[in-house]
Amino acid sequence: MSKHKKINIIGAGLAGSLLSILFAKRGYKVHVYERAADMRLDEVDAGRSINLALAHRGIRALQKAEVFERIKPMMVPMAGRQLHNEDGSQQFQAYGNKRHEVIYSLSRSGLNKELMNAAEETGLVTFYFSHACMGVDTKRNKILISNSANETIELDAEHVFACDGAGSKIRRDLVAQDILSNRDELLDHAYKELTIPADDHGEYQMIREALHIWPRGQYMLIALPNDDGSFTLTLFMPKHGENGFNELTSEEKISNFFKAHFPDTLELIPNLLQEFKENPEGILGTVYTNPLHWQDKLLLVGDSSHAIVPFHGQGMNSSFEDCLVLDELLEKHTENWTQVFQQFSIQRKRDVDAIAEMALENYITMRDSVRHADFHLRKDVAWELETRFPEYFIPRYSMVMFHHIPYALVFRRGNIQADIVAELSENIKEAYECDFVKAESLIKERLEKVDSKHLAS
Numbered sequence: 001m002s003k004h005k006k007i008n009i010i011g012a013g014l015a016g017s018l019l020s021i022l023f024a025k026r027g028y029k030v031h032v033y034e035r036a037a038d039m040r041l042d043e044v045d046a047g048r049s050i051n052l053a054l055a056h057r058g059i060r061a062l063q064k065a066e067v068f069e070r071i072k073p074m075m076v077p078m079a080g081r082q083l084h085n086e087d088g089s090q091q092f093q094a095y096g097n098k099r100h101e102v103i104y105s106l107s108r109s110g111l112n113k114e115l116m117n118a119a120e121e122t123g124l125v126t127f128y129f130s131h132a133c134m135g136v137d138t139k140r141n142k143i144l145i146s147n148s149a150n151e152t153i154e155l156d157a158e159h160v161f162a163c164d165g166a167g168s169k170i171r172r173d174l175v176a177q178d179i180l181s182n183r184d185e186l187l188d189h190a191y192k193e194l195t196i197p198a199d200d201h202g203e204y205q206m207i208r209e210a211l212h213i214w215p216r217g218q219y220m221l222i223a224l225p226n227d228d229g230s231f232t233l234t235l236f237m238p239k240h241g242e243n244g245f246n247e248l249t250s251e252e253k254i255s256n257f258f259k260a261h262f263p264d265t266l267e268l269i270p271n272l273l274q275e276f277k278e279n280p281e282g283i284l285g286t287v288y289t290n291p292l293h294w295q296d297k298l299l300l301v302g303d304s305s306h307a308i309v310p311f312h313g314q315g316m317n318s319s320f321e322d323c324l325v326l327d328e329l330l331e332k333h334t335e336n337w338t339q340v341f342q343q344f345s346i347q348r349k350r351d352v353d354a355i356a357e358m359a360l361e362n363y364i365t366m367r368d369s370v371r372h373a374d375f376h377l378r379k380d381v382a383w384e385l386e387t388r389f390p391e392y393f394i395p396r397y398s399m400v401m402f403h404h405i406p407y408a409l410v411f412r413r414g415n416i417q418a419d420i421v422a423e424l425s426e427n428i429k430e431a432y433e434c435d436f437v438k439a440e441s442l443i444k445e446r447l448e449k450v451d452s453k454h455l456a457s
């Protein structure tokens with residue numbers, strides 16, 4: 001039915017490339033307009049962050065697009081957090097209660113390139129690189145694209161998907177014309193990426209299957225493994241003030257800072273000073289947009305409408321989930337675009353607002369809470385409750401990372417669960433001391449059973 005239909009996607013990043021495959025699978029001819037040159041041919045900066053954490057929601061979408069098997073070889077499992085404490089000790093904290101509950105580190109550019117290859121192999125997707133969207137002419141219903149020869153191409157504003165990332169030109173134009181409302185909240189923290197290379201034998205210099213964290217209260221360093229033996233480190237800290245980026249203005253200050261706070265990394269980062277000076281300071285923030293569409297003409301997918309801070313590792317995962325939800329709605333509403341766009345906007349707005357909030361909260365968990373004994377006690381109690389009452393209780397981190405319970409529901413259940421855990425953790429030192437009779441009554445009184453359709457199979 002949709003064989004001869006055509007759609008346009010703006011942006012060939014992670015969401016745009018995956019979405020193009022899903023549309024091609026529905027028989028659509030897809031044209032994708034990307035501002036950058038083809039990253040498969042040139043040494044193009046893949047954008048923010050070198051590697052990313054992929055979790056269940058992203059995997060489901062990759063499976064739906066039938067590309068997961070070709071991504072799998074690039075994935076490095078991370079079973080938990082490896083904490084590097086201030087006294088030099090280390091401690092491993094598993095992410096999940098079950099062995100298979102792991103997340104995966106993955107090269108952003110490797111993933112993006114593979115998605116583009118898979119899209120082209122469908123025979124229905126054409127990428128136009130070095131084609132930048134310059135804006136939206138809402139009076140004439142046109143999307144304006146500038147090609148590498150600086151010529152302007154006009155696309156009909158019909159079935160267009162804006163996947164042009166956090167700084168979306170399309171979003172900004174539609175906001176300027178009062179079609180969308182929007183709020184961007186920048187964090188007063190920034191980030192910088194550094195590298196721990198593989199050793200002389202190509203081996204990892206730290207435990208491979210973990211996300212390493214050096215939590216230091218107001219700031220933190222994290223490291224994710226790459227598949228070549230190296231780790232990408234990211235330093236997150238305030239932009240200004242004590243222990244802020246603004247203080248690290250000389251080689252001496254940078255060295256002293258690392259010596260004082262991350263001494264075990266000094267030998268591992270041979271190019272610390274050079275990288276620190278050369279690598280940019282990335283901004284962090286949350287984009288809130290409403291609605292997520294312009295009539296039945298254009299829909300915003302991924303970061304273009306809901307960029308979030310990276311502390312739950314869910315920006316890409318939620319963008320991929322957008323693609324999946326869109327695909328499901330196209331199926332459900334037999335491609336009635338008005339209904340699809342409206343439903344998508346209502347449903348996703350609730351969910352992306354919830355993950356935005358949880359991502360902000362998780363910064364405090366990662367940089368601070370993980371250092372404290374009460375965090376561990378509550379985590380142990382939560383795991384014990386999951387083991388004993390699996391139909392009712394799943395720790396919030398696991399609901400986000402290992403299942404596909406809608407984020408808004410995760411957020412609501414998470415708050416109720418946090419209260420239950422707090423109540424049960426009072427005056428105990430170990431999870432086994434919990435009053436499980438009381439636990440059962442609290443849980444069954446306050447929580448519904450989790451709908452099994454939202455659980456990973």
Ligand SMILES: Cc1cc2nc3c(=O)[nH]c(=O)nc-3n(C[C@H](O)[C@H](O)[C@H](O)COP(=O)(O)OP(=O)(O)OC[C@H]3O[C@@H](n4cnc5c(N)ncnc54)[C@H](O)[C@@H]3O)c2cc1C
Pocket residue numbers: 010011012013014015016033034035036047048049051052053054131132133134163164165166167168169191234282301302303304307308310312313314315316317318319
């Ligand atoms: C430091 C950091 C770490 C992160 N870690 C994780 C993680 O571990 N897990 C996770 O799930 N998420 C993570 N994220 C979030 C993730 O990067 C984003 O959510 C994801 O890239 C969103 O995909 P997207 O396709 O919407 O946007 P992008 O991947 O940014 O793609 C947008 C594309 O649009 C193109 N474009 C932009 N403007 C135009 C224009 N005018 N015309 C044409 N094309 C245009 C860009 O060149 C780009 O190719 C992290 C983000 C940061 C900053």
